[in-house]
Amino acid sequence: MTCYKLIYFNMRGRAELSRYIFAYAGINFEDQRVEWKDWPSIKNTFPLGKLPVLEVNGFLLTQSLAIARYLAKKAGLLGGSDLATAQADALVDNLNDFTISIPWRENDPKIKAQKIDKLFQSHLPKLLDYLQRHLGDREWLVGDSVTWADLYWHVCFTTFSALRPGFADRHPALCALVKRVEGIPNLAQWIQNRPVTEF
Numbered sequence: 347m348t349c350y351k352l353i354y355f356n357m358r359g360r361a362e363l364s365r366y367i368f369a370y371a372g373i374n375f376e377d378q379r380v381e382w383k384d385w386p387s388i389k390n391t392f393p394l395g396k397l398p399v400l401e402v403n404g405f406l407l408t409q410s411l412a413i414a415r416y417l418a419k420k421a422g423l424l425g426g427s428d429l430a431t432a433q434a435d436a437l438v439d440n441l442n443d444f445t446i447s448i449p450w451r452e453n454d455p456k457i458k459a460q461k462i463d464k465l466f467q468s469h470l471p472k473l474l475d476y477l478q479r480h481l482g483d484r485e486w487l488v489g490d491s492v493t494w495a496d497l498y499w500h501v502c503f504t505t506f507s508a509l510r511p512g513f514a515d516r517h518p519a520l521c522a523l524v525k526r527v528e529g530i531p532n533l534a535q536w537i538q539n540r541p542v543t544e545f
């Protein structure tokens with residue numbers, strides 16, 4: 347039996363998409379959350395000194411999206427054809443580009459708030475329009491079944507809502523997609539029972 351250990355900090359952050367995929371597929375995994383105080387002493391034991399890392403039967407896999415894509419393949423969440431797979435990949439990459447452009451490390455709260463406002467006003471509407479166009483009047487972002495892009499949209503929606511509640515109010519179809527993802531029983535259970543963290 348394959349043993350999975352997902353190692354990250356006590357946050358949703360870059361690990362939550364993989365946690366969603368584990369939950370969706372009903373695959374058991376160890377959800378190891380490193381305390382920041384312990385990090386300096388163990389950082390160099392990881393391949394590039396960064397998390398998340400997925401340990402698969404002792405092998406250490408790095409990069410959050412490579413990890414999630416590996417798991418999405420196992421869970422049947424990549425998309426139903428080569429083109430659908432590429433579309434789902436592109437949606438994930440576009441959501442990720444925006445997420446990593448958020449000034450997470452800005453220490454000055456006032457400057458941080460200004461930068462987030464500017465980013466949400468200048469870049470997010472275009473991304474939301476693109477997602478909503480992609481969705482059209484279908485149930486899921488790609489094809490006629492759920493993919494890891496839908497799960498990532500839920501992860502990002504949760505994070506962006508924590509920063510700017512109501513940010514997607516002008517995109518009702520995308521808000522409905524959030525509810526659809528939450529309606530998947532295994533995910534509903536994960537979301538209800540996961541550790542509560544700010545991000």
Ligand SMILES: N[C@@H](CCC(=O)N[C@@H](CS)C(=O)NCC(=O)O)C(=O)O
Pocket residue numbers: 359360389395396397398408409410411
């Ligand atoms: N591109 C990498 C980035 C990984 C990354 O920057 N991880 C951060 C946490 S979100 C980290 O390990 N920070 C601690 C450090 O750099 O010492 C990924 O997506 O996995």
